[in-house]
Amino acid sequence: MRLSSTDIRRFLEEGSLKIVGRSELGFNVNEQIRPSSVDIRISDDFWKFKNYETLEYLDILDIEKARYFKDNPKLIYEQIHLLNGEYLEIKPGELIITETFEWIELPNFLSANLKGRSSFARLVPQGGSQKSKVKSQKYYGMGFLGILNGCSIYAVAY
Template identity: 30%
Template sequence: MIISDFTLKKQLASGELYISPIEERQIQPASIYIRLGNTFGIVEDNCDGILQLEKEIQYKIIQTEKYLLLPGQFVLATTMEYIRLPNNMTAFVEGRSSIGRLGLFIQNAGWVDPGFEGEITLELFNANKCAIELKYGRRIGQLVFAQLDKDALNPYRGKYQGQRGVTGSRIYLDTEISR
């Protein structure tokens, strides 16, 4: 079940759901707006031009109030908000329609597991033929929350728990290999 603004406000007030910083106007009828942070990350160029999933990828981290996202460019960004989900709640990261209409794709992996804590790393891609100026504090997307029928047996305690700022892929830490 999607959680309403009434319940979101109640859970925020009780501390069951934690989001900081947050302003009242971010709370929408069935979601909470998330804002763009001031940290961006781009994959460092490597000499062979191949990203290998088994090796750690290096990122160039940039802190700035404005970032110019060029046509066809991919960048990681972070939210201003630090969140902590209870073990009986999940969230979906959704882009804003107004931004999507400009050709800015907000994420590839938009699921936040129960028990997650940290800032949300966003995957941004400019599909437009023009550059897009990204500004710190701009509403960039929204979190839609859903209640689980019971507490998760194994809430999130993974490799991105507690992340702050842009966090690059940690897929190289995966120990399972499918064949």
């Protein structure tokens, strides 16, 4: 069941649901709450696969290799921080990863899905789902979103 904007506002006012922006922009209840959703923004930090054209596959079943890459993410990812006015080119077929600008705290009785949408290009946002996995647990943190350029031309994120 989806929450209505009235329910979302009530949970925010009660404090059982918390959404906090990570800078002076903050979280604007009047602008970011929609009829049955909340607009969450992406941050200025992105991660790109290094040499994605030559990477045939990443064998996640190879536990040793998975641990090695987990402990050394800079071997396969390049972290990019965009400043005002800068943009990131996304090649056709390329996947970039970003995080949400807002921190979200969900109580143990709610779950949420993070779905991306593109205002300007027909990118294919691949949303990471954030949910309370066990009824007695809360979730607190950022969401992560993969953005795949499904176009045959370059796209930009800014």
